[in-house]
Amino acid sequence: MSDVIDVVLEQWRREGPDLDLSPMEVFGRLARLTRVVESAVDQVFARHGLRQGEFDVLSALRRSGPPYTLIPSELSAVLMMSRAGMTNRLDRLEAAGLVVRSMDPADRRSFRISLTERGLEVIDATLTEHAANLHRLASGLSAEDTATLSRILRGMLEAHA
Template sequence: MNDERNADAIDAVVGAWRRERPELDLAAIGVAGRLGRVVMLTTPMVEAVFAKHGLKQGEFDVLAALRRSGKPYTLIPSELSATLMMSRAGMTSRLDRLESAGLVERALDPEDRRSFRVTLTERGFEVVDAAMTEHTGNVAKLLSPLGDDLDVLDATLRRLLGALE
């Protein structure tokens, strides 16, 4: 356990469980609790950046997927759904909102008339680039307390995700 000067709310929870169930190995509980708490604390700060650009996080995710697909910044809905790991129904509602805002266009797929293509508009390109620039700076600032440990955390989380996925 950390010394008391570095104690956090998770230490209090783990400490209480150690008192009540001293036979349990609670090391992983502390790590999982801290990961969850980091997500809980940073999510509003991340979402605030997207909101400044008129976006919700899910809408940003769609625009970002189109933007990083490269020219002509076009994908079919099933590709977007697979990339973002979401249902096609959920994708349809996001695309409806983005199309209404003039950030994407939908057109019939000339190769498969049962489907359509989603393309980033010029305005969508500008919005996602501006949001991504600010998002990158925001996340770097949020994680700056880690300093050189950022690379260690990245490698550790990559290993964990590889095992879980």
């Protein structure tokens, strides 16, 4: 079965036969797949009133376990983002009633971010639908293919870390 990447590669083989474009085949398909996955994921998040970054914050808090509380520097480190970017996300989540900020009793210069009861409900519902959506998106792969692809992608990421 041929796709648009095959067409592009065939055109380049004709115009630049001396070029090795085999990586283009991989990365072209990865780019197209990324757009498909991002769109499907964004639709799930939108149904729950979230954006990707907000989901990331709520997920980090949920994964931290009870009492679902982290300080901003911990959130920034887990999400690999600046404190300034984190502040905007936290403002939106707090306005939506999904998180609450409180002073850190151990350090009065800092505060804690905690999931509210509503935030816990939203992240649990969103995560349930998100997991089902990812399974649907990966349904064309066998368990063995999934493990192999994951191993390959991990290796590629490690090579560029």
